[in-house]
Amino acid sequence: MTDRALAVVRSGALTTVQDEGRPGHAHLGVPRSGALDRPAAALVNRLVGNPPEAAVLETTLNGCAVRPRCAVTVAVGGAPCPVTVDGRPAPWGMPVRVPAGALLDVGTAVSGVRAYLALSGGVAVEPVLGSRSTDLLSGLGPPPLVDGAVLPLGDAAFAHARVDVVPQPGPPSELVLRLTAGPRADWFTPEALRTLATRAYRVSSASNRIGLRTEGPPLDRAVGGELPSEGMVLGAVQVPPDGRPVVFLADHPTTGGYPVVGVVRGADLARAAQAVPGTRVRFVVTWALTPPPAAPVPRSGP
Amino acid sequence: MKVLPMGERALLVELADGSAAEALHAELLRRRATGELTVREVVPAARTVLLNGLDAPARLAARLPSWEIPPLPPRAEDVLELPVRYDGPDLADVAALWGVPVREVPRIHAAAEFRVAFCGFAPGFGYLTGLGGLPDVPRRATPRTTVPAGSVGLAGPYTGVYPRPSPGGWQLIGTTEAVLWDHARVPAALLTPGVRVRFVPEAR
Numbered sequence: 001m002t003d004r005a006l007a008v009v010r011s012g013a014l015t016t017v018q019d020e021g022r023p024g025h026a027h028l029g030v031p032r033s034g035a036l037d038r039p040a041a042a043l044v045n046r047l048v049g050n051p052p053e054a055a056v057l058e059t060t061l062n063g064c065a066v067r068p069r070c071a072v073t074v075a076v077g078g079a080p081c082p083v084t085v086d087g088r089p090a091p092w093g094m095p096v097r098v099p100a101g102a103l104l105d106v107g108t109a110v111s112g113v114r115a116y117l118a119l120s121g122g123v124a125v126e127p128v129l130g131s132r133s134t135d136l137l138s139g140l141g142p143p144p145l146v147d148g149a150v151l152p153l154g155d156a157a158f159a160h161a162r163v164d165v166v167p168q169p170g171p172p173s174e175l176v177l178r179l180t181a182g183p184r185a186d187w188f189t190p191e192a193l194r195t196l197a198t199r200a201y202r203v204s205s206a207s208n209r210i211g212l213r214t215e216g217p218p219l220d221r222a223v224g225g226e227l228p229s230e231g232m233v234l235g236a237v238q239v240p241p242d243g244r245p246v247v248f249l250a251d252h253p254t255t256g257g258y259p260v261v262g263v264v265r266g267a268d269l270a271r272a273a274q275a276v277p278g279t280r281v282r283f284v285v286t287w288a289l290t291p292p293p294a295a296p297v298p299r300s301g302p
Numbered sequence: 303m304k305v306l307p308m309g310e311r312a313l314l315v316e317l318a319d320g321s322a323a324e325a326l327h328a329e330l331l332r333r334r335a336t337g338e339l340t341v342r343e344v345v346p347a348a349r350t351v352l353l354n355g356l357d358a359p360a361r362l363a364a365r366l367p368s369w370e371i372p373p374l375p376p377r378a379e380d381v382l383e384l385p386v387r388y389d390g391p392d393l394a395d396v397a398a399l400w401g402v403p404v405r406e407v408p409r410i411h412a413a414a415e416f417r418v419a420f421c422g423f424a425p426g427f428g429y430l431t432g433l434g435g436l437p438d439v440p441r442r443a444t445p446r447t448t449v450p451a452g453s454v455g456l457a458g459p460y461t462g463v464y465p466r467p468s469p470g471g472w473q474l475i476g477t478t479e480a481v482l483w484d485h486a487r488v489p490a491a492l493l494t495p496g497v498r499v500r501f502v503p504e505a506r
Contacts, residue, residue: 023342023343023355024342024343025425026343026345026352026354027343027344027345027346027420027421027494027495028421028425028426028490028491028494029421029422029423029424029425029426029427029491030425128485129485129490138424138425139466140425140485180307180309180310181307182306182307182308182309183306183307183308183314183316184306228347228348228349228350229347229348229420229422229429230314230347230348230349230350230352231308231314231343231345231346231347231350231351231352231354232352233308233309233311233312233352233354235309236308236309253422253423254345254421254422255345255347255420255421255422255423260308263307263308263309263310263312264309265309265310266309266310266311
């Protein structure tokens with residue numbers, strides 16, 4: 001077995017091919033997509049000697065198992081998890097040589113949600129609009145992995161990194177999302193804005209690559225009616241009619257019709273990708289571009 | 303023009319109506335082409351334009367309202383013709399809403415010249431304006447779980463064509479064989495913002 005490919009033995013709950021995504025096509029209705037925990041994906045690529053744009057595998061909660069048909073260097077990062085090669089423990093967060101035909105198993109996350117598996121040469125499925133990312137919303141890119149699938153690998157370009165220990169951030173026990181005012185903050189009551197800034201939310205189990213859904217006190221609108229469709233950005237906090245904030249992640253739609261109360265900083269979104277359902281969420285609001293909402297004036301008299 | 307905040311790298315510009323949004327969109331593309339404006343994404347929508355991937359959004363936000371926005375220039379390009387069979391299941395409902403006989407719906411629809419105001423919902427799905435003076439068509443109370451690819455539908459003031467099978471609530475009036483989206487083709491999307499479109503009835 002010398003061909004540069006891998007066979008999927010256990011696809012796991014949801015394993016997709018991801019790279020840096022396909023930004024620049026939002027005006028055609030094409031989501032950006034790409035790895036949710038981008039620093040983790042970039043790190044495992046560096047560890048195996050891949051360029052940053054190489055495609056990796058992104059797993060969800062219970063990992064995946066693959067059998068490379070050629071000898072490859074791999075690295076697993078993101079959510080901490082056990083890694084084995086033919087049943088023998090292998091290091092996490094370091095380059096590992098896997099012989100041709102061996103079974104590489106990325107186990108269930110000990111904490112966090114998404115593990116990243118880089119293989120030297122990268123996953124070399126056919127790119128779509130310059131990206132190999134699976135886009136769950138619009139169905140662009142390769143479908144999620146299924147058992148028995150075979151994925152091509154590219155040629156390894158560089159030697160892997162020589163490292164012993166690579167520090168990686170642990171998954172958050174509390175998810176702190178810094179937020180600036182969004183275009184429709186004034187569609188919400190001052191009370192709702194204070195609720196968002198002061199009350200705790202929790203990560204909902206309905207979260208996915210499209211959005212981090214939250215459970216918590218609903219945000220009441222000051223302006224009723226429908227909002228015509230408008231452009232959306234990564235990190236936009238959209239509030240659907242049930243009043244529970246949804247933070248848009250990589251596969252977010254390019255336009256939407258619910259008001260955006262705020263926008264989460266890009267630097268905070270990698271941690272959002274690793275927050276398990278039930279994790280406490282706090283929105284730290286800095287109303288950078290518009291004045292802070294006035295506190296409600298107490299009514300005088302009875 | 304209202305310039306609204308959209309995070310660290312973006313601005314959302316709100317205009318009075320859809321045609322003002324189209325005019326600003328054209329001007330933004332012109333300035334980007336000449337190098338006066340550096341922005342990664344320019345995303346027009348119903349009455350807004352999103353500028354995403356800006357280095358200094360606050361600086362642009364201060365300048366934008368003083369811009370001179372010329373009215374939408376007439377486009378030199380040809381009108382894109384989409385052959386359509388007017389065989390949709392909601393023809394009668396649309397006719398009733400417009401107060402015309404069913405056979406008039408295809409005639410009215412095919413007589414209009416449309417323009418892609420913006421895209422969204424799915425890759426290659428364009429929101430086409432151009433049906434003037436008719437009542438807006440409400441979405442179906444219960445969306446269909448599957449709308450076939452090529453279905454021509456109406457919703458609000460817009461006409462659209464489903465690029466691939468998907469759930470959808472638009473009122474369906476016809477079918478086209480045109481391939482709206484093919485990622486192996488350049489350009490992948492047949493309908494991009496600003497493109498003029500005419501529907502040409504096919505014999506049934």
